[in-house]
Amino acid sequence: MENRTIGSIQVTAIGFGCMSISHAYGPALEKVEAEKVLHRALDIGHTFLDTAALYGFGANEALLGDTLSSRRDEYFLASKCGLFKNNEGKREINGRPEVIKKTCEDSLQRLKTDYIDLYYLHRLDKQVPIEDSVGALSELVQAGKIGQIGLSEVSAETLRLAHAVHPVGALQNEYSLFSRNPEIASLEACKDLGVAFVPFSPVSRGLLTDTPPLPGKFPQGDIRPNMPRFQGEALEHNLSLLDHFSVLAEKAGCSRAQLALAWLLSRGKHVIPIPGTTSIVHMEENIAAADVKLDVELIKELDQHINQNTIQGERYNDATMAEIDSENF
Numbered sequence: 001m002e003n004r005t006i007g008s009i010q011v012t013a014i015g016f017g018c019m020s021i022s023h024a025y026g027p028a029l030e031k032v033e034a035e036k037v038l039h040r041a042l043d044i045g046h047t048f049l050d051t052a053a054l055y056g057f058g059a060n061e062a063l064l065g066d067t068l069s070s071r072r073d074e075y076f077l078a079s080k081c082g083l084f085k086n087n088e089g090k091r092e093i094n095g096r097p098e099v100i101k102k103t104c105e106d107s108l109q110r111l112k113t114d115y116i117d118l119y120y121l122h123r124l125d126k127q128v129p130i131e132d133s134v135g136a137l138s139e140l141v142q143a144g145k146i147g148q149i150g151l152s153e154v155s156a157e158t159l160r161l162a163h164a165v166h167p168v169g170a171l172q173n174e175y176s177l178f179s180r181n182p183e184i185a186s187l188e189a190c191k192d193l194g195v196a197f198v199p200f201s202p203v204s205r206g207l208l209t210d211t212p213p214l215p216g217k218f219p220q221g222d223i224r225p226n227m228p229r230f231q232g233e234a235l236e237h238n239l240s241l242l243d244h245f246s247v248l249a250e251k252a253g254c255s256r257a258q259l260a261l262a263w264l265l266s267r268g269k270h271v272i273p274i275p276g277t278t279s280i281v282h283m284e285e286n287i288a289a290a291d292v293k294l295d296v297e298l299i300k301e302l303d304q305h306i307n308q309n310t311i312q313g314e315r316y317n318d319a320t321m322a323e324i325d326s327e328n329f
Helices: 031-043 055-074 097-111 130-142 156-165 186-193 232-240 242-252 256-265 280-291 296-305
Strands: 003-006 009-012 048-050 076-081 083-085 091-093 116-121 146-152 168-174 196-200
Touching: 003 196, 031 055, 031 280, 055 076, 055 083, 055 097, 076 083, 076 097, 076 146, 097 116, 097 130, 116 130, 116 168, 130 146, 130 156, 146 156, 156 168, 156 186, 168 186, 186 196, 232 242, 242 256, 242 296, 256 280, 256 296
Parallel strands: 048 076, 076 116, 116 146, 146 168, 168 196
Antiparallel strands: 003 009, 083 091
């Protein structure tokens, strides 16, 4: 399988996002099943695993620590700070240096490791200068507790400010055929600066798969019904785009999810998507997308069929969009 680089470290061109095992798209997997998924991820060649303090409010990190600490030398580990469940049980964005350092210590304990390869600021705290947050992350690098600094859901401008304080290894923003915002500036900024671009939700939270979410069929605890593009007429319209998308997948000789991932890989050698799933079958399907090659005409047809002008609905509700620093159309 093709490898790509984060800093000087090579990882598989498609990483594995661990969030959905514990968080966001319905009930968490039972531990025995979750362990099978994680071990299988390494067995089939994944070398880049992504988690966060937020996912399951620490449960996802603890799961990785309990399950994979004995195989720690087999994978490049990414986690995140700055967005978590506070002492009052509420979701909080907090990028203050002392909070970043405390969150890192807690994550290291849960992950059962003394070193996190890539540590992201999960969200920009708009009350704290990015230089201060990155300064704290830089101190964690100097202390040997993290290898590289990452940022998530920030703009090209914020990335450049951060990179001037300390080199940034990766920027993780939402990017898919349905979410084209990185094409405004951040995708190119990463290329200019030598920063890996890590798309999360690369199959648009399931929309670009062979089993997309259907109206009224979301599991209990799923976050998608709160997102405008998964509501009412917007969802119906977005699902209607899948008919021709399936035709294009057939042309490419792959599944819908593989087409979506192969399209992302075609956007630049610095792009490393991290699809997540609770299904071993789907995980094996996703990693195989690295071997799908798309011709120029098919990519052009994809770009014309699904883009910011042909879809309906924002990716987050108004309150959440106000928290985001990344560019928007």
